[in-house]
Amino acid sequence: MRTAKPEDAVPTARKTRRPKSAQAGGHMHGGPIAYIILAVFTIVSLFPLVWTAIAASRDNQRLAQNPPPFVFGSNLFHNLDVAWNDANLGKAFVNTTIVAGTSAATIVFLSTIAGFAFAKLRFRGRGALMLIVIGTMMVPPQLSIIPLYMMVAKLEWTDQLQAVILPSLVSAFGVFFMRQYLIQALPDEIIEAARVDGASSWRVVWHVVFPAARPAMAVLGMLMFVQTWNDFLWPFLVLSQTGNPTVQVAVAGLGRGYTPDQSLIMAGALLGTLPLLAVFAIFGKQIVGGIMQGAVKG
């Protein structure tokens, strides 16, 4: 079956008159050029991350030389230690875990029940409401920051975590994602059977929907965790960089402080990124599957 020539691998390849072939699309094998292109993109994707670690393991003088360092130095743990203390990263990690955990768990829960209603229940206004949900995906959340900021200032929530958590409790993407999943993963017959047994809607959710949706809930939870973990603009506005920061705010503070020590900045960036990279290394396959799952329209 290895009939694909290199030029077939590239979408922009010159127009080639090839003999008829019944195997196309997802059934074709990739040629060497496909692998070369993928290798290049893999290197480009990973290099800045690897180099963050290299730069974090050097000292500031070595970073200001040509050629730039390509191998690890011996300063890594020293730099990590200083960055950790300078940027208040311990507190930042606790804060970010609370923020991302609360948001992700709430989004998953609310998205599952709403997604279930949109996928499987009939009610007046369902189509219109679903359109509104999709429409809210088009409204940029950042455009609301000024009144949110005024609200937070008035409530004296500045520098407090609820100011970051509350606006991030809903996700239209989550509702859409769970709806897509439940349409195909939850057969109507099971719901009907539960109904015949006399289960209330809430019981159906608890005993039928949640178990059926568990894989999608896990994926959505991870996606939302990554998203809130990396959120920058809003936490940057309401949290101070040294008082009560999230990891991103603290890391940004390292770059904007008076210490021009680049290796320390890189150590902070590395610390801020490592937990998520670990999650990706372990659950990467599921996360990839989840993004692709959410992308297909049903």
Added chain:
Amino acid sequence: MATRHTTAAPPVKEGGAAPGRPPAAPTEAEQRRRNRLSRRWQRDMRWSPYAFVSPFFLLFLAFGLFPLIYTGWASLHQVEMTAPTDMTWVGMRNYTRIFDDDFFWNAARNTLTIGIISTVPQLLMAMGLAHILNYKLRASTFYRVAMLAPYATSIAAASLVFVLLFGRDYGMINWALHFVGIDAVDWQNDKWPSQIAVSSIVIWRWTGYNALIYLAAMQAIPQDLYESAALDGASRWRQFLHVTLPSLRPTILFTVVVSTIGASQVFGEPLLFDANKGASGGAEHQFQTLGLYLYEQGWVNQHLGRASAIAWTMFLILIVVGIVNYVISRRLRASS
């Protein structure tokens, strides 16, 4: 994990649970009980869908829609950061002030150019990558996860790394360019290089993510479409043009809309890319985006009313873009 959510449950009436006993001749009391259960059952069937979707809409109203409208209201007032509750009506003056400001138009132009430089190559590369990933490949999951790794990296961390990589004197990129005989580029201070550098952070973070979205859509294309195209003698490239691309149209439009919204908001990358640690987007404002301009007006100059006017202007621009997108997609659909 799910059990933790019990307390957060919406107020749904428990108890539509009818007993499954066989219907023996019902007494009068039994009949009343059944009627009650049946009424409860009907109420449950009727209202629980709304109970399930209402938390989403309530939270969206509180933290999405209301602030958006309030921003419009605030944009017609003079509001200072120092006293955010003191609002003086000024009508359209905030709008005329920002439209008279050269920096606004500069930021608008920069947002447009950075948006184009970051979105167009990003989506084209994502499409090519998705096409390649759609082949049968060894270790395909590895490439997908590796390509998604930048998505796991925050704007803050990524921007700080790219500042170093794009350094003028000791940056890796100028060092590599030197080998191809290109003189050192001042990535932070020259207009186009700095915009390209800022865009490259966006491209780096989002290309893999978009590639996965395209790949998912490609895998949903029925195989027999390709088979019949192949039987008609269509080359691979023609198959891509006439089968793959038309099938991906909705997905492409979706990614274009999402990327446009993202591009209009670019903020963290130019903020952290600035060597002077300011909100001006470089000494000459050479890469100040609208998002950064909004921040500068609101949080540095403390004019919240003017910042609101910028926010609403951005929103109106996006609505226009959305309408244009919609019209184009209608046209495309009608012509196919």
